[in-house]
Amino acid sequence: MPEPLVARSALRAHVAPVVTASVEPGVTLRERSGLTLATVSALGGRDAELADAVRSAFGLELPTTPKRVAAGEAAFVWAGPGKWLATSTGAADFASLPAGVSDQSDGRTVLSVSGPLARETLATLIAVDLHPRAFAAGDVALTHAASIAVHLWRVDDEAAFELAVFRSYAATLWRWLVHAGAARNIDARLDG
Amino acid sequence: MRIACPHCGTRGLDEFAYLGDATVVRPDPSAENAETAFVEYVYLRDNPAGRHRELWSHALGCQSWLVVTRDVRTHAIESVENARDVATARDQGAGQ
Structure with a gap:
């Protein structure tokens, strides 16, 4: 009997959760699943x-x-x-x-990066100016983060960004973001 | 060097790929001197010290093809145009 096709996250097999204990996270990293x-x-x-x-x-x-x-x-x-x-x-x-x-539902992975230090964390990987003066809610940039092509947009006036990335790069980008957020109390978790 | 993409804004060179001389035009293959013209088109390039027109692709951005006019000695960029607009203008006889 053929195995039924099931949509699986590009990240689950590759990344371990990083949860900072008992402090307010500076940046929160999540996968936007089910899009x-x-x-x-x-x-x-x-x-x-x-x-x-x-x-x-x-x-x-x-x-x-x-x-x-x-x-x-x-x-x-x-x-x-x-x-x-x-x-x-x-x-x-x-x-x-x-x-x-x-x-492209199974072709791209969308990551959400939010929190008070979200912009600072992204700025370690991305050369585009993400200050709200230059990159307001609804603004979009096609650029690269640590040489990985990313499609980036600011969700709202709070520090909330989303990045769409080719599925096969998702785990590498996740690790870059976790590394960039290590000194900023990152809370990186896959739901479920 | 930073290139002002007409779609995305000014970005660093790391997002762009150089794709060659923008001044050459594919010759008519049915013309009598087509062989000579194609040798020139494929192999022979001017190497000007100064103003040059080049094809660039915004490869890690919007993936548009651009024609960048710049001084190759100083990297000063004179203009950045959509390659499609340049080709359309050339086809309509407006020339470069």
Whole structure:
């Protein structure tokens, strides 16, 4: 009998939890599990049609600059000219959009980095200025963290960031972040 | 050197990959002197000490192709354009 396919975290087999005892964590690292992810690429000359479809299906204005827009379960993260990463905490249907849509739910891992020292921790790995003056809520950057390509966005005005990374790099990036947070009382845990 | 990507903003050289001379144009393969023209197109490059137009890719960023005009002696960057816009303008006869 064939083994049923089960979605598994890219991290579970590779990382041990790091929990700082009895002190307030400076930075908290978690995996955003159970997300639906898809890359959405506008078809040649059909950008306006895609923007209309996203507006009517999700009530969102597709950003054309490095921004993230979110409403309810769904969000669209700018990923380059004419490209977006669509995310949903539910089971959103991105496949019906008039665009090149490729499911990435098992292809990328999304990490959440938050807490008062989150920016300081990320700054040890990322050269982009993450000060709220330069990188506000909803801002997006495509860059690298310790030479690993990352898709980074600021979730809100609090120090809360999310990073999407190719699945096979997730464990390495996790270890880099744990190392960077070691002197900042990091609390890094996989749920469940 | 820092390159001002028209999409992402100014980023360090570590995010970019150099992809060659942006001034060469693929010759017409059906032309009579195509063989000579292709030898020049594939192998022969000017090596100017000064202003140069180069193709760069924002490889660890938005993955756009860019045409960077810079002085190779001082690394001073004159302009950064979308390679697609440059090619479109050239195809329409606007030239460089």
